[in-house]
Amino acid sequence: MLDVLVIGGGLAGLTAARTLTRAGKRVRVLEAAPEVGGRVRSRVVDGFTIDAGYQVLFPSYPAVLRQLDLGALDLVPIPPSAVVRRGSRAAVLGDPIRDPAGLLSTLTTRVLPLGDKLRVVKLAASLRAPAPHTLLTGPDESTEGYLRRQGFSDVALDVFFRPFFGGIFLDRRLGTSARLFRYYFRMLMDGGAALPRAGMGAITAQLAQGVDVRTDTRVTRLVPHGEHVTAATSAGEIDARHVIVATDPDTTQQLTGEPVSRGSVGSTYLHYAAQERIDPETRLLLNAEDGLINNAQWVSSGVPGRAPAGQHLLTVSVLGLPELDDDALDARVRGELSRWYGQEAALRLRTLLTERIRHAQYPQPPEYAATLPGHATDLPGVLLAGEITSMSGIQGAMESGEKAAAIVLGDLAGMSRPRGA
Template sequence: MNGASVVVAGAGLAGLVAARRLAAAGADVTVLERRSTVGGRVRTETRDGFTLDRGFQVLFTAYPAVRRELDLAALDLRYFTPGAVIARPGSRSVLSDPLRDLRSAPASIRNDEVTFTDKVRTLFLRQHVDTRTESEIFRSADRSIRSYLREWGFSDDYVDNFVAPFYGGITLDRSLSTSKRVFEYTFKALSDGRIAVPAAGMAAIPEQLAARARSTGASIRLSERVESVTDHGDGVTVETDAETIDADALVVATDPKEANRLTDVAEIPTDARGCVTQHYRLPEDVAPTTRRKLLLNAGDPSPNTVVPMSEVAPEYAPDDEALLNATFLGDAALDRDAGALADETRLTLESWYPDRDFADLDPVRTHRIEFAQFDQPPGVHETLPDHRAPGGRTYLAGDYTAWSSIQGAMRSGREVARAVEWDF
């Protein structure tokens, strides 16, 4: 790019991928991030020796962009086992992939929450999605996840007891009104790979991307907010809270609401899916063990899931203590008192494990996330903006140009870098 100057507004996953690729192509890249850390929505904090990701987030190792942009070995991943535990008062049963989790195969085969026909249909569905690419899936005719599964002939019990809470955790939509494209592609990724968290927390992902961007020559400036943008057609002027920067191009890689403010691109989706994730400490000898599987709430939508994080990643908790988290879906959860949420999780666990006492369940942190994902109803992907939507020398990068996921964000960063390179 012959030394062209490019400003990247936002040091989330998309912005960091774009910065590395543009710097590697010869651009003079400056990343401006309003927060004091990189990562955007992918963040981690430590408290009292616990590692707390902001919300329940995991890495799908089968995502092509993940394999392309990250050194997975360096992340020191800790893996969940396939499947989940379906829990209701007085009952817990395992449903897993017998092809990839031989240890749980007998329990999965005996699971009476799901009919034999549903299990066979799941295998056929797996074969169906395995033959399709990401672009094919996201160009296909769309409908809701619930309608899609009904067309496949799955029983209501299977959909309500397993799919609704499991995909409620992925799409933050237990009603299954989300686009079936998201279901198909994440189902494919779950079949082709695993889900995991880095031993140091999810923030290790953007930190690695930032280190790679810096190694190619990109400059990353934290705690510096972009106030306004003026596109002159052949260049841009970026006003920050500290200075004025003239550049050949600008990549807006902020969150959707901020991107809409800076560019006035109406197609940027701002309807949100929110959630609350509450983290708890518990004596290790009292904590439930699931062989590193999620606990799905089949009896009630609140909390949607409970996850034994320190069983998956022992580094997430101090010695002799366990870390659990519970996720509550919807806008109503955002306004609920933290103590009431903790009481609900405690009562839920006691109903699932009537032989245990969870009186020592102690909230460590409550994350209220108003904009965890943009809403993805059927047909939304045709309405999303193109990377060049702002016009002139201003470009967009973010999962809102693809689909709401780590895959969408990283892919967007790569594609916007190609667009800028092409124009220069």
């Protein structure tokens, strides 16, 4: 009999399993998909290394600092500034917080009114002092409401906050909890954003090292017997003293009966190959105009190994799940890219992959955290992990795995660590 069965090999399940394995427990992870990683994976298509969607690592996430060997991930920092695109016009928006040169370019750029530039500096100063996890507490409201209360103009919201934080929360309306906005803003201040050279999947691979994982194995039912739990799976039954359910929220609800489903925020990604260097830009490209594109990045300009020699990789993020077939979606996105780069260049792009991710995050409106489930369930011996117990992101997933492991181990310090710490 296993000591602990972990269901789901995403960041939450792998973090829990690795912690418990290192503590000497007999642990196994069952993963329904052919590979581990859940939402954090990379694949190779025609020699291009493509991450699932477009996502980045904030190296200052506390759980990341505890769990990952960042040196081994060979992180490539994403430049601390962005390019605001309005058709063929491109303006650099520096990061006044982490980059002194960014302060200069932000203060001199014309895309933001002077008052907004000063408000960014003031906002950063106010978020720098508190312990980061305390930014997840206190009064809540929407990110838009919070930014307006700080005095930011419509221009600042439209050219910067909507595309930039819209890309992080997958919500251009900025309806996401302001507590999360403040926490993520602070994480960016503390450590910026980066991409592992070999792809975001390197994070998953590192967590999975030394863990007993069985892929292609779906758990369909859990039956508690008091001293142990039987899991019915697509590969037969398996018994364990403890079970940690670390799946997506809908599956967690099906398996445990706990009312944890909160719906899904979906997003769509188009990955293009180019034979010539259309744009040498390594920075994030933010679309300040109406359209399907929210943000884009020439991933291979910053991380050359992601494309075969002499070729280039462009990843375009479209928020939501547009009701267009792949060809119509591609035509619309190319139409918008042709306003950036000209029609000829846009037409020469080769589509590598179009991804529609139904559950990229769960919705996190103001006060969402007031009703977060804990780790206990009504099924004896069965615990919850997964971002649903914390926040929809890498920190939330990893800290949930740590916490579920701490409960099994009776590790009081781990159990009482605040959310986000």
